[in-house]
Amino acid sequence: MITTRPDPTTIAALTRDLQARFGNRAVTSEAVRRQHAHTLTWLENQPPDIVVFAEDAAEVAEIVRLSAARRVPVIPFGTGSSLEGHVNAPYGGVSIDLSALKRIIAVHPEDLDCVVEPGVTRKELNDHLKSHGLFFPIDPGADASLGGMVATRASGTNAVRYGTMKDNVLALEAVLASGETIRTAQRAKKTSAGYDLTRLFVGSEGTLGIVTRITLKLSGLPEAISAGVCPFPDIRAAADATIMTIQTGLPVARIELLDEVQVRACNAHAKLALPETPLLFVEFHGTEAGVAEQAARFGEIAAECGGGPFEWATRPEERTRLWQARHDAYWAAVALRPGTRGISTDVCVPISRLAECIEATKADIVETGLIAPIVGHVGDGNFHCLPLIDTANPEEIRKAEGFIGRLVARALAMEGTCTGEHGIGQGKMKYLDAELGAGALEAMRVIKRGLDPEGILNPGKIVTLRP
Amino acid sequence: MITTRPDPTTIAALTRDLQARFGNRAVTSEAVRRQHAHTLTWLENQPPDIVVFAEDAAEVAEIVRLSAARRVPVIPFGTGSSLEGHVNAPYGGVSIDLSALKRIIAVHPEDLDCVVEPGVTRKELNDHLKSHGLFFPIDPGADASLGGMVATRASGTNAVRYGTMKDNVLALEAVLASGETIRTAQRAKKTSAGYDLTRLFVGSEGTLGIVTRITLKLSGLPEAISAGVCPFPDIRAAADATIMTIQTGLPVARIELLDEVQVRACNAHAKLALPETPLLFVEFHGTEAGVAEQAARFGEIAAECGGGPFEWATRPEERTRLWQARHDAYWAAVALRPGTRGISTDVCVPISRLAECIEATKADIVETGLIAPIVGHVGDGNFHCLPLIDTANPEEIRKAEGFIGRLVARALAMEGTCTGEHGIGQGKMKYLDAELGAGALEAMRVIKRGLDPEGILNPGKIVTLRP
Numbered sequence: 001m002i003t004t005r006p007d008p009t010t011i012a013a014l015t016r017d018l019q020a021r022f023g024n025r026a027v028t029s030e031a032v033r034r035q036h037a038h039t040l041t042w043l044e045n046q047p048p049d050i051v052v053f054a055e056d057a058a059e060v061a062e063i064v065r066l067s068a069a070r071r072v073p074v075i076p077f078g079t080g081s082s083l084e085g086h087v088n089a090p091y092g093g094v095s096i097d098l099s100a101l102k103r104i105i106a107v108h109p110e111d112l113d114c115v116v117e118p119g120v121t122r123k124e125l126n127d128h129l130k131s132h133g134l135f136f137p138i139d140p141g142a143d144a145s146l147g148g149m150v151a152t153r154a155s156g157t158n159a160v161r162y163g164t165m166k167d168n169v170l171a172l173e174a175v176l177a178s179g180e181t182i183r184t185a186q187r188a189k190k191t192s193a194g195y196d197l198t199r200l201f202v203g204s205e206g207t208l209g210i211v212t213r214i215t216l217k218l219s220g221l222p223e224a225i226s227a228g229v230c231p232f233p234d235i236r237a238a239a240d241a242t243i244m245t246i247q248t249g250l251p252v253a254r255i256e257l258l259d260e261v262q263v264r265a266c267n268a269h270a271k272l273a274l275p276e277t278p279l280l281f282v283e284f285h286g287t288e289a290g291v292a293e294q295a296a297r298f299g300e301i302a303a304e305c306g307g308g309p310f311e312w313a314t315r316p317e318e319r320t321r322l323w324q325a326r327h328d329a330y331w332a333a334v335a336l337r338p339g340t341r342g343i344s345t346d347v348c349v350p351i352s353r354l355a356e357c358i359e360a361t362k363a364d365i366v367e368t369g370l371i372a373p374i375v376g377h378v379g380d381g382n383f384h385c386l387p388l389i390d391t392a393n394p395e396e397i398r399k400a401e402g403f404i405g406r407l408v409a410r411a412l413a414m415e416g417t418c419t420g421e422h423g424i425g426q427g428k429m430k431y432l433d434a435e436l437g438a439g440a441l442e443a444m445r446v447i448k449r450g451l452d453p454e455g456i457l458n459p460g461k462i463v464t465l466r467p
Numbered sequence: 468m469i470t471t472r473p474d475p476t477t478i479a480a481l482t483r484d485l486q487a488r489f490g491n492r493a494v495t496s497e498a499v500r501r502q503h504a505h506t507l508t509w510l511e512n513q514p515p516d517i518v519v520f521a522e523d524a525a526e527v528a529e530i531v532r533l534s535a536a537r538r539v540p541v542i543p544f545g546t547g548s549s550l551e552g553h554v555n556a557p558y559g560g561v562s563i564d565l566s567a568l569k570r571i572i573a574v575h576p577e578d579l580d581c582v583v584e585p586g587v588t589r590k591e592l593n594d595h596l597k598s599h600g601l602f603f604p605i606d607p608g609a610d611a612s613l614g615g616m617v618a619t620r621a622s623g624t625n626a627v628r629y630g631t632m633k634d635n636v637l638a639l640e641a642v643l644a645s646g647e648t649i650r651t652a653q654r655a656k657k658t659s660a661g662y663d664l665t666r667l668f669v670g671s672e673g674t675l676g677i678v679t680r681i682t683l684k685l686s687g688l689p690e691a692i693s694a695g696v697c698p699f700p701d702i703r704a705a706a707d708a709t710i711m712t713i714q715t716g717l718p719v720a721r722i723e724l725l726d727e728v729q730v731r732a733c734n735a736h737a738k739l740a741l742p743e744t745p746l747l748f749v750e751f752h753g754t755e756a757g758v759a760e761q762a763a764r765f766g767e768i769a770a771e772c773g774g775g776p777f778e779w780a781t782r783p784e785e786r787t788r789l790w791q792a793r794h795d796a797y798w799a800a801v802a803l804r805p806g807t808r809g810i811s812t813d814v815c816v817p818i819s820r821l822a823e824c825i826e827a828t829k830a831d832i833v834e835t836g837l838i839a840p841i842v843g844h845v846g847d848g849n850f851h852c853l854p855l856i857d858t859a860n861p862e863e864i865r866k867a868e869g870f871i872g873r874l875v876a877r878a879l880a881m882e883g884t885c886t887g888e889h890g891i892g893q894g895k896m897k898y899l900d901a902e903l904g905a906g907a908l909e910a911m912r913v914i915k916r917g918l919d920p921e922g923i924l925n926p927g928k929i930v931t932l933r934p
Contacts, residue, residue, distance in 0.1 A: 110710050110819035111848075153659040164657050166666065167634060182906035187882035188815040189847045190631050192620040192670055192890040193902055194929050195911045199633065199666030203659055220716040243577050249687040249753075251718075286716075289760055348655040352577035380656045381578075415654035423659040435660055439649035443918060444662045450913035462661050 001455040001465045005092045006072050011049045014070045018052055018063065018094065025053040036095040037088045038080045041343060041427055042391040042400075048075055048089035053097045057117070057173065057181065057212035060096060064210065065179030067094050068456055075458050076206040078145030079121060082152055083344050084425025086205055090460040096210065098147055104128050105213070112218045113170055113187065118147020118211050125216075134218045137162035140421065141327055147211050152423035153203030157326070160246070160379030161253040161285065164421065166202050168217045174201055174209030177452040187215055200447070205423055206458040208451050222253075222285035226295050227319045230282065231275040232307035235259065235362070238278045239355035241298075241305040242378045245282075246351065248301070250294055254283040255379040256326055259362070262333060262373035269332030270325040280307070280378070281326055283319075326375070333373045333386050340388040345404055347411035348382035348420030357414055361385055361407055368403050382420035409434070424462045432463070468922040468932045472559045473539050478516045481537045485519055485530065485561070492520040503562040504555045505547045508810060508894055509858040509867075515542055515556035520564045524584075524640065524648065524679035527563060531677065532646030534561050535923055542925050543673040545612030546588060549619055550811050551892025553672055557927040563677065565614055571595050572680070579685045580637055580654065585614020585678050592683075601685045604629035607888065608794055614678050619890035620670030624793070627713070627846030628720040628752065631888065633669050635684045641668055641676035644919040654682055667914070672890055673925040675918050689720075689752035693762050694786045697749065698742040699774035702726065702829070705745045706822035708765075708772040709845045712749075713818065715768070717761055721750040722846040723793055726829070729800060729840035736799030737792040747774070747845070748793055750786075793842070800840045800853050807855040812871055814878035815849035815887030824881055828852055828874055835870045849887035876901070891929045899930070 018026040027033075033047035049072075054060045067074045073093030080087055089095060101117035104125065108114065109132045116125060123143045125136050138149060140156040148154070150172065155164035162168065171185035184197035201208055232238035238257055245252055258266065258279045267274055280302070284294040299310040313319040325332070334342050349357045358374060365372045365385070376383030385407060387400045408418045408431050418424075418431040433441055444463050448455070455465055485493040494500075500514035516539075521527045534541045540560030547554055556562060568584035571592065575581065576599045583592060590610045592603050605616060607623040615621070617639065622631035629635065638652035651664035668675055699705035705724055712719055725733065725746045734741055747769070751761040766777040780786040792799070800809050816824045825841060832839045832852070843850030852874060854867045875885040875898050885891075885898040900908055911930050915922075922932055 108817065108819060110714065111817040112714065113817070153663070155657055159657060163634070166663060167630070176906070176910070180906050182910055183904060184907060186879070186884050186902060187817050188849075188878075188884045188887065189818070190622055190626060190815055190849060190887050191884035192813075192886045192888050193884050193895070194670070194891055194899055194908075195675075195914060196620070196633060196663075196666045196670050197907060197910060199663045200914075203661070203663050208662075220714060222716065247577065247579065247687060249689065287760065290757060293754065293756055346659075348657055350575065350578040350580070350654050351656070352575060382655075382657065411655075412653070417653050417655045417658035417660045419659045420655065420657050421659050424661055428660075432661055435653060437650060439643070439647050440651060440664060441661075443643070443649055443664060446917035447662060447667075447914055450917035451910060 002071065002073055002091055002459045003465065006070065010070050010072060011092065014067060014072050015050050017066050018050060021062070022052050027051045036077050036080065036097065039085045039088060040083050041085060042389065042397050043085040043088065043426055046088040046090045048095035049092045051095045051097055053100060055100050057101070060210055060212050061175045061179050061181055063094060063096050064175050064177070068177060068179060068454065071454050071456060073456050073459050076147065076151070076210045078119065078148035079143065081142035081144045082148060082425065083422045084427035086152065086423060086425040086461060088426055099145065101212065107132055109134060113215055114218055115213060115215050116146055118145060118214060120146050122146060122149065129218065133221050135221050136216055137219050138165055138168055146214055146216070150202050150211050150214055151205050153421070155421040157254045157256055157377060159377060160255055161251060162219060166199055169198055169202050169214060170217055171215040172198055172201050172211050173213035174211045176209045177454065177457050181212065203423065205425065205461050207448060207461055208457065224288045224291045225283060225285055226291040226312065227283040227322060228295065228310055228312040229274060229322060230280045230302045230307050230310040231277045232280065233277065235278050235358050236355040237306045238280050239378065241280065241302050241307055243351055244301045244305065245298060246379055250297055251286070252282055252379060253285040254281065256281040257376040257378040257383065258329070259374040262329055262375050265332040265336050265373055266325045266329060269335050270328060272325055281322060329375045330386065334388060336373070337371050337388040339390065341391050342386040343389055343400055344422065345385050345407055346382060346420045346422045347407055347416055347418060348380060349411050349414045349416030351381040353414035353416070354378060354381050357410055358383060360410055364403060364406055368399055370399070370403060380420065381416070426461060429462065429464065469538065469540055469558055469926045470932065473537065477537050477539060478559065481534060481539050482517050484533050485517060488529070489519050494518045503544050503547065503564065506552045506555060507550050508552060509856065509864050510552040510555060510893055513555040513557045515562035516559045518562045518564055520567060522567050527677055527679050528642045528646050528648055530561060530563050531642050531644070535644060535646060535921065538921050538923060540923050540926050543614065543618070543677045545586065545615035546610065548609035548611045549615060549892065550889045551894035553619065553890060553892040553928060555893055566612065568679065574599055576601060580682055581685055582680060582682050583613055585612060585681060587613050589613060589616065596685065600688050602688050603683055604686050605632055605635055613681055613683070617669050617678050617681055618672050620888070622888040624721045624723055624844060626844060627722055628718060629686060633666055636665055636669050636681060637684055638682040639665055639668050639678050640680035641678050643676045644921065644924050648679065670890065672892065672928050674915060674928055675924060691755045691758045692750060692752055693758040693779065694750040694789060695762065695777055695779040696741060696789060697747045697769045697774050697777040698744045699747065700744065702745050702825050703822040704773045705747050706845065708747065708769050708774055710818055711768045711772065712765060713846055717764055719749055719846060720752040721748065723748040724843040724845040724850065725796070726841040729796055729842050732799040732803050732840055733792045733796060736802050737795060739792055748789060796842045797853065801855060804838050804855040806857065808858050809853040810856055810867055811889065812852050812874055813849060813887045813889045814874055814883055814885060815847060816878050816881045816883030818848040820881035820883070821845060821848050824877055825850060827877055831870060831873055835866055837866070837870060847887065848883070893928060896929065896931065
C-alpha cells in the first residue's frame with residue numbers, strides 16, 4: 001500500500017519507460033507538472049513526477065500497467081477544475097492527462113443516451129448535441145471534463161430537476177489498477193444485474209479505476225424555458241418558498257439562492273441592478289403552457305412566503321445575462337476583496353434545515369470577521385459559502401479552517417453532508433469519519449484495498465490506508 | 468468461504484444458541500423452513516435449517532454474530548415475493564425473517580423523505596403517507612417489503628417517471644457479516660462524500676449486508692391523474708409511440724405494453740372488453756391542466772404511429788379497474804393454461820431495440836410452441852415474457868430454459884441486460900458473465916470477499932466464490 005514516495009531510481013526508470021513509449025507526450029517540465037497538481041484551495045501544490053498525455057483508452061491501460069509494475073501512483077487529470085486537491089500527487093507518480101480523449105463515440109437520440117470519452121467537456125458535448133435537440137443537463141458551473149464529473153459525482157444548478165452524475169451515468173468503462181479494463185453495465189436504462197459497479201465508480205475520484213468511456217443519459221431540449229428573479233426579505237422566506245415549490249411538485253429546473261452579499265457582488269461585477277436582498281433565481285423547463293402555469297404558481301408561492309415581486313426575464317438575452325451573473329458568482333465574489341481566493345465549501349442538508357443552517361453560518365461569518373458570500377442550489381439543500389481568503393496569510397487560513405470546520409459540524413448535526421457535489425479529495429478527508437462513522441469508512445477501505453491492493457490509484461484521497 | 472453445508476453438529480449447536488436466545492421465535496418446523504425458501508420458479512426449494520423471527524435491528528445483528536461465530540449462512544427474508552430464488556438456502560443456515568421490523572420511524576414532509584424498517588411493505592408505507600399528501604412511487608406489483616425492494620433494486624410500472632430503487636433510496640443502515648452496523652449516508656438529498664455505499668448495497672441481494680433501516684425519497688401525491696388505453700396494430704407501432712412519447716419529454720408516469728395474448732388473458736380474467744391487439748396503458752401525473760395537455764399530446768403521437776383511438780378512463784373506478792387488470796396480469800396469464808406456473812423473465816434493452824427484441828421473441832415463442840404472454844414497462848425498454856410451464860414436466864422446463872437463454876442472449880446482443888428489475892439471485896447467475904465480462908465479475912467477487920470474508924451472507928447468489 002503506497003503511503004510514501006517511491007524512491008528516485010524507481011521514478012527515473014519509469015520515466016525512461018514512459019518517454020521511450022510516449023516520446024514528447026511524457027513531460028517532466030516543472031511548469032506542466034505543477035499545472036497538473038493545480039488546486040483552487042490553500043492546499044499545497046504537490047506535483048507528479050511526470051505527466052503523460054494519453055490519446056486513447058489503450059494508452060491509459062498501458063500507462064497504468066507500466067506504473068503498476070513499478071508500484072508508482074497514477075493520478076487521472078481532466079481539466080483541473082476540481083476543488084479539493086483531487087489532482088494533487090502527495091506521493092508523486094504519473095499524472096495521466098485525459099484531455100485528448102475527446103471522441104463522442106455515439107449519440108442515440110431514440111434512447112436518449114450517448115457514449116463519450118472522458119476528456120469531452122460538458123460544453124463540448126452540449127454543442128454536439130444541439131443539432132439532435134438534446135442536452136446533457138448536469139451543470140457544475142466550470143466547463144469540466146465529463147470524466148472529472150464522473151469522478152467527483154458532480155451536480156450543480158440543474159440537479160434539482162435532472163439529478164446528479166449518479167443519476168445520469170448508465171455505464172462506464174474503466175481501467176483498474178491491474179491495467180485490466182472492465183465495463184460496469186450494458187446500455188439498458190435500468191438493470192438489476194449484480195452489484196452496481198457504475199454507481200460505485202461514480203464519485204470514486206480516480207481511486208478505484210480510471211474511467212475511459214462513459215455512457216450518459218440525455219434529456220430533450222425543453223420546448224420552452226422561462227426564468228426569473230424573486231427577492232425575499234430574508235433567507236428564511238426564500239427557503240420557505242423553495243420548500244413549498246418542491247413540496248407541491250412544481251418541476252423547477254433551477255432554483256438558486258444568492259444572499260445579499262453575493263447580490264451586491266453580482267451587481268458590481270455584472271453591472272446589474274438587482275435588489276440587494278436574498279434572491280431566488282428560478283428556471284422552468286417544459287411546454288409553453290406548462291412553463292407559464294409553473295411560473296404563475298411560483299409567483300403565488302413567493303408572495304405567500306412574503307417575497308416578490310417575481311420578475312420574469314422574458315427575452316432570452318435577459319435570461320442569459322442573469323444566469324451568466326449566477327455562473328460568474330465566484331469572480332464577482334472575489335472582486336469584493338481583490339487579491340484573495342474564494343474557498344468553495346459545499347455542505348448539503350435536508351431542505352427543512354436549510355434556513356437554520358444558512359442563518360447560523362451567516363452569524364458565524366460576522367463573528368469570525370470574514371467576507372463570505374453565499375450561493376446555493378437550495379432545491380437540494382446544498383449551498384456554497386465562499387470565504388475570501390488571502391492564502392498567503394497563515395492567520396487567515398487558520399481562521400477559515402476553523403470556520404469551515406464549524407460549518408461542516410453544523411451541517412452534519414442537521415443530518416447533512418460535508419460535500420454535496422465537490423467530493424472529498426484531500427481537503428475533506430478529515431470530515432468523513434464524523435459524517436459516516438468508522439464502520440462505513442472501513443467498508444470503503446476494504447473496497448479500495450480489494451480493487452487496488454498496492455494502492456497506486458490516486459493515493460491520499462478519500463480514505464487513508466495503512467501500509 | 469462457504470461453498471458447502473456446515474456439518475450437522477454445527478447447525479445443532481447454533482440452533483441451541485438461537486433457541487436459547489429467541490425462544491419460540493427460532494423455528495425449525497419444516498413447513499416454516501420451506502415457506503422461507505419459497506421460489507416462484509422451477510428452482511428447487513432449498514430450506515434453511517432454522518428461521519428466526521427478528522423484532523428489531525439489534526436482534527438482526529445478534530443473529531448475524533451468533534451465526535458468524537459458527538460460520539453458518541444467514542439469509543434475509545421479507546415477504547418472499549422475489550423471483551430468482553433469492554431466499555433459497557443452498558447451503559442451509561439461518562433465515563432471518565424481517566417482516567416484524569415494521570416501524571415507520573419518521574416522515575419528513577418538508578424534505579420529501581422518510582425512514583423505515585425493512586419489513587414495512589410498500590402498500591403499508593403508502594397507506595401511512597396518504598394523510599401527508601405523499602407517496603412512495605416504486606411499484607413492483609407485489610406488495611413487497613421495502614427491504615426486499617432495496618435488495619433486488621426493484622422498480623416497476625412507475626419507474627419511467629420516478630426511477631428505480633437506486634434513485635429513491637437516500638441512505639441505508641445495514642448489518643455487515645461481522646455483526647457490525649454501518650450507516651451508508653446522511654439524510655441530505657445529494658452527497659459526494661466518498662464511495663456510494665448506498666448504491667452498492669441497493670441491489671446487493673443480502674450478500675453484502677442485511678438492511679435494517681432505509682431512508683427513502685418520497686413524492687407528492689399528484690394533484691391530478693389521468694389514464695387511458697390505446698390500441699396499436701402491432702408491437703412496432705406501440706414501441707414507436709413509446710419512443711416518441713419519451714423523446715418529446717412527455718412526463719408519462721406509466722406506459723405499459725400488453726401484447727394481444729396478454730390482452731385476451733386480461734379480458735377473460737377481469738371481464739373486460741379491451742381490443743385484442745397490442746395495447747399501451749398510460750398514466751399521467753400533474754396538474755389538471757398539465758395532464759390534459761399531456762393526454763392530448765399522447766393521443767396525437769399514438770395517431771401519428773398508426774394507433775388509436777386513445778380511450779380515457781375518466782372516472783377513478785374505471786382507472787382502478789384498468790390498473791387492477793394490469794397488476795393481475797400474472798394471474799390472468801396463468802388462467803390461459805391452468806395448472807401451470809408463469810416463469811417471469813425481465814430483460815431490458817435500449818428502447819430503440821425494443822420492438823425488434825419483442826418481435827424476435829414472439830417468433831421464438833411460436834417456434835418453441837410455448838404460451839407466453841408479454842407485458843412490459845416499455846418506457847424503460849423492460850418487458851416480461853411469461854412462459855406458462857408445467858414445472859412437473861422436465862421436458863417443458865428444458866424447453867423453457869432454452870427459450871429464456873435465447874431471450875437473454877438476444878437482449879445482451881442489443882446492449883441490454885438479463886434483468887431489468889428482478890435481480891440475479893440463483894436463477895440468472897449463469898448470464899452475468901456474458902453480460903458484464905470476467906473483469907466486472909471479478910470486481911464483484913473482490914467486493915464480496917472484502918466485505919464478507921467467510922461468505923456467510925446469502926451465499927450462492929449473484930456470484931460464485933471459490934473456497
